[in-house]
Amino acid sequence: MNDATHPSLLLDQQLCFALYAASRSMTAAYRPLLDELGLTYPQYLTMLVLWEQDGLTVRELGQRLQLDSGTLTPLLKRLQQAALISRERRRSDEREVEICLTPEGRALREPAKAVPACMASRLCLSHEDMQRLRDELKQLAAQLSPPQAWLPPRTQT
Amino acid sequence: MNDATHPSLLLDQQLCFALYAASRSMTAAYRPLLDELGLTYPQYLTMLVLWEQDGLTVRELGQRLQLDSGTLTPLLKRLQQAALISRERRRSDEREVEICLTPEGRALREPAKAVPACMASRLCLSHEDMQRLRDELKQLAAQLSPPQAWLPPRTQT
DNA sequence: CAAAATTAAATTGTGTACAATTCAATTTTT
DNA sequence: AAAAATTGAATTGTACACAATTTAATTTTG
Numbered sequence: 001m002n003d004a005t006h007p008s009l010l011l012d013q014q015l016c017f018a019l020y021a022a023s024r025s026m027t028a029a030y031r032p033l034l035d036e037l038g039l040t041y042p043q044y045l046t047m048l049v050l051w052e053q054d055g056l057t058v059r060e061l062g063q064r065l066q067l068d069s070g071t072l073t074p075l076l077k078r079l080q081q082a083a084l085i086s087r088e089r090r091r092s093d094e095r096e097v098e099i100c101l102t103p104e105g106r107a108l109r110e111p112a113k114a115v116p117a118c119m120a121s122r123l124c125l126s127h128e129d130m131q132r133l134r135d136e137l138k139q140l141a142a143q144l145s146p147p148q149a150w151l152p153p154r155t156q157t
Numbered sequence: 158m159n160d161a162t163h164p165s166l167l168l169d170q171q172l173c174f175a176l177y178a179a180s181r182s183m184t185a186a187y188r189p190l191l192d193e194l195g196l197t198y199p200q201y202l203t204m205l206v207l208w209e210q211d212g213l214t215v216r217e218l219g220q221r222l223q224l225d226s227g228t229l230t231p232l233l234k235r236l237q238q239a240a241l242i243s244r245e246r247r248r249s250d251e252r253e254v255e256i257c258l259t260p261e262g263r264a265l266r267e268p269a270k271a272v273p274a275c276m277a278s279r280l281c282l283s284h285e286d287m288q289r290l291r292d293e294l295k296q297l298a299a300q301l302s303p304p305q306a307w308l309p310p311r312t313q314t
Numbered sequence: 315c316a317a318a319a320t321t322a323a324a325t326t327g328t329g330t331a332c333a334a335t336t337c338a339a340t341t342t343t344t
Numbered sequence: 345a346a347a348a349a350t351t352g353a354a355t356t357g358t359a360c361a362c363a364a365t366t367t368a369a370t371t372t373t374g
Binding site (some may be wrong): 251 | 360361364370
Binding site for chain 2 (some may be wrong): 321322323324325326331332
């Protein structure tokens with residue numbers, strides 16, 4: 001009764017499920033560390049971006065994290081409530097909301113520095129294997145969501 | 158000002174973010190296909206399990222998908238509303254709820270057979286590379302959530 | 315066997331994700 | 345410059361995730 005013209009529908013054969021399960025395991029593994037910092041996992045990723053570059057707009061943060069305003073707006077409101085960031089309309093363009101770290105938000109970077117090392121030790125992967133896996137996942141994501149590469153480059157109307 | 162005793166806090170260096178982004182890209186890539194079937198991504202995974210083995214309990218489904226009743230109960234209610242499954246207390250143990258496919262649920266397997274092939278063609282990965290990546294992700298997840306292996310085996314109180 | 319402990323689902327509450335819509339500000343067209 | 349189109353956030357509504365609690369059924373203990 002097997003139909004060899006189709007790949008398997010078995011759960012354990014699916015790359016998508018392995019990815020989904022691994023991603024949730026990773027989030028769960030971060031949770032106790034991030035609890036110490038008072039951050040959720042997406043909030044931590046957001047702080048990583050802001051520690052790199054302060055004063056981004058919601059749109060720029062969204063591009064970096066690949067999240068839209070529907071996700072970011074409430075998340076950023078919570079970071080603001082936690083006094084880690086400020087949200088202010090730009091004078092130059094009142095549509096844009098600029099996100100800036102508060103002193104507390106900037107200070108949180110210090111204890112956060114221990115997080116990547118702590119996780120790395122849990123992974124039992126060499127730095128090289130870690131990099132390779134990371135880059136394979138980036139390529140996979142790029143393959144799945146080519147940045148509208150197929151859209152014609154507006155030759156004419 | 159770099160502190161070489163710590164791994165990087167840069168977003169693009171993080172395996173966790175690559176995993177998180179890839180997982181969401183994968184879900185997004187499945188969405189148009191699953192819309193045709195009237196399923197969400199977690200609902201599709203649930204159906205994969207049931208097409209393999211019908212009549213599982215909520216607990217058994219949860220073990221397979223690594224999801225708890227807080228997630229599964231409402232998801233299964235929606236599958237029941239869509240007339241794809243039935244939910245019934247077991248006579249043998251009234252605590253357990255048995256999930257069975259309806260004829261419609263079983264029939265949905267046919268159009269679903271096209272889904273893995275369609276996704277595979279999007280990935281531009283050889284079957285071997287796909288398997289390797291999948292197995293690396295499984296190992297990563299296993300490493301991150303060892304089934305309480307470190308808990309002492311209850312030697313004494 | 316009755317009380318205590320355990321188990322399986324369901325419920326409650328918080329926090330994402332994301333499509334679709336709304337609203338206000340800005341830019342482009344006419 | 346006024347109308348039309350576009351843009352950036354916010355809002356609305358649906359669907360997960362998951363911790364914590366509750367409830368009911370079953371099993372274990374004393």
